[in-house]
Amino acid sequence: MNQPIYPCLWFDGKSQEAADFYCSVFPNAKILSSNPMAVVFELNGEKFMALNGGPDYKFNEAISFVVNCETQAEIDHYWNKFAEEGQEGKCGWIKDKYGVSWQIIPTMLGKLMSDPEKAPKAMYAFMQMKKMDIEKLTQL
Numbered sequence: 001m002n003q004p005i006y007p008c009l010w011f012d013g014k015s016q017e018a019a020d021f022y023c024s025v026f027p028n029a030k031i032l033s034s035n036p037m038a039v040v041f042e043l044n045g046e047k048f049m050a051l052n053g054g055p056d057y058k059f060n061e062a063i064s065f066v067v068n069c070e071t072q073a074e075i076d077h078y079w080n081k082f083a084e085e086g087q088e089g090k091c092g093w094i095k096d097k098y099g100v101s102w103q104i105i106p107t108m109l110g111k112l113m114s115d116p117e118k119a120p121k122a123m124y125a126f127m128q129m130k131k132m133d134i135e136k137l138t139q140l
Contacts, residue, residue: 006047007065009100010057015039015050018098022048025081064093064101072134078104079131092132106134 011018019039023029026043033040039050069075079088082104085097092104109132112122121140126132 003047006049007063008049008051009059010051010053011098012055013052014098015052018100019048019050021097025078059095059099059101061089061093061095061101064103066103066105068105068107069132070107072106075104075106075132075134078102088130090130091126092129094131104132106132106137108134109137112137112140 009015009018015037016034016039019031019034019041022043023031023041028045029041029043031039031041032047037052041048041050067078069078079094082094082096082102087095089095089101093101094104095101109122109126113119115122118140122137125137125140129136
């Protein structure tokens, strides 16, 4: 795999545990390499590194990963997995049990937001949601 830029996620001694968790959440995921310091893994063809860096740094919402979902079942799958020991936010944002922020977003939201007539209604609707609800968004 030739991915010249990829994220490195800093964990406090839980890089293998985190990589295993993420590989259990995403289809087409696998561990590429592992040692006591770092784990390199792949989620849907995208490379990540989990580093055992220590307690000095914590995750925050300044960095998040967007997961585009075609169906409500996909949204429910990711949301439910990340909600286990995680923290639900608004507008499709959720922190997993390691503090990593994810945006679980329906792909159809981009189309709604590019429609000048529907965009304000869509924005109002999704601002009221935690987990995105495709049915409610399509009723606009």
